[in-house]
Amino acid sequence: MNVLALTGLIGMGSAVAGYLGSLTGLGGGFIIIPLLTLVFGVDIRYAVGASLIAVIATSSGAAAAYVKEGFSNIRIGMFLEIATTAGAIFGAFLALRLPTHAIAVIFGLVLMNSAYLSGRPREEEGGDVVKTDRLALLLKMNGTYPVPRGSRSYNVRSVPSGFGLMAIAGVLSGLLGIGSGAVKVLAMDQAMRLPFKVSTATSNFMIGVTAAASAGIYLNKGYIDPGLTMPVVLGVLIGSTIGARHLFGAETKKLRMIFGVVIVILAAQMIYSGLKGWIIP
C-alpha cells in the first residue's frame, strides 16, 4: 500500500479510536495498538511508539479543560508523578528487553482488566468526608472542588498505597504505550478516597507527564516513526475533540457496553497472536 492510502486509512481509524476513547473514558491507546498491529500488520514497537505520542496529545488537550474548571488537584498530581514517571522509565527499559510476543500478551491481559475496571458501576460522591492521615496532611493534599453551589472540601488518605499503585500505572504506561488512566483512577478513587471527579481530572492531568517520561527513551530507540505517528496523532486529536463534545448522552451507557465487548475481542486476539508467535516462531 502506498503512503497516501495508508495515511488516510490509519487517520480515519485513529479518529474513530479517539472518538470512542474519549466518549467511554478508556482513552485512545487501547484501540490504536490493536488497530495498527492486527489490522495494518505494524510491528508492535512502532505501534507502541505512535500510541504513546497520541496519549500525550489527548491527555494534554483534555487536561487543559479540566484544570480550568478547577477539578484537578495539582499537588496530588505532582507528588504522584514521582511514582508514575519513575515507573514509566522502568517500563520503557523493560519494553526494550522483553520479546514482542510477551508485550502483545501483557497488552491483551491489561486491556481486559481495564475494560473490567471501567465497566464497574461507580458510587457517586457519598458526601461523608473521610478521615485524613498524617502523611496527606504533611503533603498538603486535602482540597476543595467546585459543586453547583460553591465548593466542597475533601480529605485524602492511604497515600503510600496510592503511590504504589501509581508506580504500577507508570510501568504499564511505559511498557505498553498506554495512558493507564484506569489504574490511576483506581489509585486515587479507591485507595486515596478522592471524589470521583477530582480523581478523573487529576489522572488526566498526570497521563501526559507519565507518557512524556517514556517517550524520550522511545524516541532515542527509534520507536517513533514520523510517517506512521502523524496520521495517528492527527486522527486521535480530531476524534477525541468531537467525542468530548458528545459526553453525558443517554446512549453513552449502551455504547460503553458495545465498546466493552469489542475490547474483550481485541484483547483475546492480541493474546492469541502473541502466544501463537511465541509457540510457533
Place this chain on the structure above:
Amino acid sequence: MNHGMEMLVGNLLRSGVILAGATVFAGSAIYLFYHGFDVVHYKTFQGEPEELCHVAGIVKNAFTMHGRGLIQLGLLFLIATPVARVSLSLIIFVRQRDYLYTAVTLLVLGILIYSLLYR
C-alpha cells in the same frame, strides 16, 4: 493554587497541543507531497535513522524543511508540552515559597529531562 494559575497551566497545555498539531500538519503536507506514492513497510522493525532519534538532530533536520523531520519536530513539541507544564508548576511553587513541592517538582523534572536526553 489559585484560579489564575490554573488558567495559566491550562492555556500552556492548549497552546502546546495547537503548536504541535500545526507543525505535524505542515510536515505531513511536505511528506505526502514528495513521498505520497512511495511504498512503506512497518511490518519489520528497523528503528529510525540516527538524526530522527534525538533532539538536536530533529531540530537540524526540520530546519532543512524535510517532511519527516518537521513531523518529528511537531511530535517533539508534543512531548515537551508536559515538560513545560512541570516547569511552570516549579516556578509557581517557588513563588509560593512552597519548598516541599519545589523539591517534589524538581525531582519529576529531573526524571523527565533524563529521559529526553537519554542516549
